[in-house]
Amino acid sequence: MLMHIINSKNQEDKRMKKVKSILSLLLAILMVAGCMATASAAADGEVEDNGSIATATKFTVGTKIDGGLESADDVDYYKFTATSAGLAYVKIDHAVITGSDSSATYFNIVVTNEEEVVVADFSSTGNSASDESNSFTVSKDEVYYVKVTMGRVYNGAVSYSITAAVEKNVNTESEPNNTAQEADVLAYSEKDVPKNYYGSLSENDVDYFVITTPSTGVVNLYLYNDSVKKSKFNATLMTWVEGKEGTQELEEVTSITIEATESTKIGPSVGVPAGKHIIKIDGEVGSYRTRVLFRNNASVETENNDSLLLADDLTFKTACKATIDEKTDVDVFEFNAPADNAGYEILFTATNSAQWEIRLLNSDGEAVKDALHVTTTDSNKNAKIDTDKLKEGAYYVRVSAGETHDSELYSITVTPKAASENKEPEEEKNLFDRIKDLDWGGLWDNFSGWIEEINFFGMLSSLSASIIRIITYFISVIG
Structure with a gap:
């Protein structure tokens, strides 16, 4: 009986040892998993050494992470993953530094994508408690890196905190859109119904958008500098034309530039035909907002109408509105005389003071009448070409600018003369012929x-x- 009790106790001890071993193993696994989770999870503060992209401290969008620079040579890297597509920005907060050097730069911040292309960069002075980058577009699950360096040392170490934010539910570009073939679709704005699109340029970046107009009409390009740090951008509107070899080529219609000192830039009104048009945006690193206003109007010129082949059709008695965008711009319009010996009145009306040259050409490009050189003023904005005895066929009105400012507006109206005005005048006769011809x-x-x-x-x-x-x-x- 005693031996049985001893044997039972020994078996119980063995079972307890096995249980302890299993528990120890599980505890070790949990500790390792916890360490791994801690290493991969976003941190509340920087984790040294984070002096390179490879060792960047991870943080979460919308949360603040604390850091500090210990010396002038210290570099801190952080990384975050965009939780959604939209507009993002990075912000730095730090204690206000007072004194004679308070306006000096104490922090430099650069934001790059996974290819190490700069998408934003900004700085913060000692007397500024908070600064933020320009906005830049992001796609869901994209990784971005934030690099913080010291502009100058202030009593040794300096502390700061970094925050990244992403604004959702906005119309943003989607990379890659670096060619006309990869262009993002941009819906046009109508009066009182603006449709804004946001984009950002990294180094050597170009953004393309495509817009489709349902009919002939007038468009205006808009560019905005909304960011704290403004940049210079160029927007170019282009349309497809048939090239020399029958291929489709892009030709510029109009362009605008917004300077880093400007908040808004609105382009001139230009006519475009129905169809697809391309908008190209380039310039400095930074973010921008753009839109295109479209108004349906059949009585406008449609660029590019700079030759007889590309001339815009004129409707009798209807004013066609047009613009000379620059001194080298030329506009050509076409009308058809349906019968011989018809006369027409061509009325030219300008909206401001400028110099113009107006020519009437036949289908061979030859001058029908001498060129009309006009200088319009505030009190005299009209000029007129009278034609008599035109032969049946196509005729062209060619308008160009003299020494004038850019973006000059005008209109062209062609009106057929009444039948009584088209009668052939009698030839002058001598007295003898007049007496002989009497009844x-x-x-x-x-x-x-x-x-x-x-x-x-x-x-x-x-x-x-x-x-x-x-x-x-x-x-x-x-x-």
């Missing part, structure tokens, strides 16, 4: 009728009898 027969008929009406022959008979009596009287007296 002598009709004149005699009228004269003889007048003589009958006044009884001319009766009057003549009475007069003759009176004369005879007088003569007879004188003869009797003399005799």
